[in-house]
Amino acid sequence: MTRRSRAQMIEETRAKLLATARQAFASQGYGQTSMDDFTAAAGLTRGALYHHFGSKEGLLIAVIEQIEAEVGDRLQTASAAEPTPWLGFRCRCRTYLELALEPEIRRIILQDARAIFGDVPQAAQSVGIAALQAALEELIAAGTVQPVHAGAVARMIYGIVTEASFWIAEPDGDPQARLAQALDGLDRLLAGLLHQA
Amino acid sequence: MTRRSRAQMIEETRAKLLATARQAFASQGYGQTSMDDFTAAAGLTRGALYHHFGSKEGLLIAVIEQIEAEVGDRLQTASAAEPTPWLGFRCRCRTYLELALEPEIRRIILQDARAIFGDVPQAAQSVGIAALQAALEELIAAGTVQPVHAGAVARMIYGIVTEASFWIAEPDGDPQARLAQALDGLDRLLAGLLHQA
């Protein structure tokens, strides 16, 4: 066990680079992070970085993909436990909002990534939005939700969540209270999608 | 008339700098814009820039303030013509979306500014959001809209508009069709805010 294969060591340096970059991006932001500095913090040099990731943007893409994968898993886990499809959908939106509150996700995905790649991170094609869209399409087919364009509305919900997370995290105001108020507002907006009884 | 006062000339260079920067930021993005290049394009040097705006960020803030002021005017003009407060509110949201489709606004306000100043441009305190919140508060007081937190929901609508604009402008897909689909989705979501009949 104390003996590591060559392939394992390579993977270790890649993972170490990724983890250190993720930490640095989250705490200082992508633009403010010097590749010299944080590679040194990882005990390596920029040479290793450019070998594994090609460019600073390539590194950011790798970090985004890692985070997106985690987000996808957590959303899936949370919403799968709900009893009805609609409640599952609602839970997915709420959980999305809670995830967006984590500083790492807000800073890297919602804040910096947008400026680098204009649109939603095309890199990982935003797992969260895709899943939201799929859930919406099912609900529309089942007649629970009015016939809207699922892709459009999924994106809009993503926007709701994004902005709400920034609002909640604003320096003034109580985050807990704001989270509750945001979840309430989210509920009202989502209710508009339902078919009238 | 051919005689310009000193103060006028100073204002002219300031305006010229601002206009050139706005153009450059919109077409190449804030990060990709070299201060040497675009000041030269304006027939000046970085010296003038740092004298008037202090820093590159200061220049961006000035550009944002200019755009925000225009956005505020156009929103006000559009919504004031509507017959009822609710329709005025709805119109404001729709117009907001249409404005967000303009490349200049999308690139500078929605895309780049967020990465530089984490939150919504605190610089000009987003006139659009503030007006949206005020309109919401009136509608709640009048009993037209359910009692939600106006600040939270105003921000969420801002998020809807932002994401929708990016979605509409995606390279594939027909922008005209997508705009219609987005406006439809927006209507459904907003309908959730209304009191049930």
Add this chain to the structure above:
DNA sequence: TCAATTAACATACGTTTCGTATGTTAACGA
């Protein structure tokens, strides 16, 4: 009216940072 100060810029410089080009070492294949 004239000297001193300040505003409005231009120019020059130093620092930081990114990407690339060039080693270097160790493993792997023929």
Add this chain to the structure above:
DNA sequence: TCGTTAACATACGAAACGTATGTTAATTGA
């Protein structure tokens, strides 16, 4: 065993930003 390639480190060049330092012209005050 020898050539090749992967996995890095090191060195170099090219922006780009901010600042420090001119320079000129207007303005102020005595």
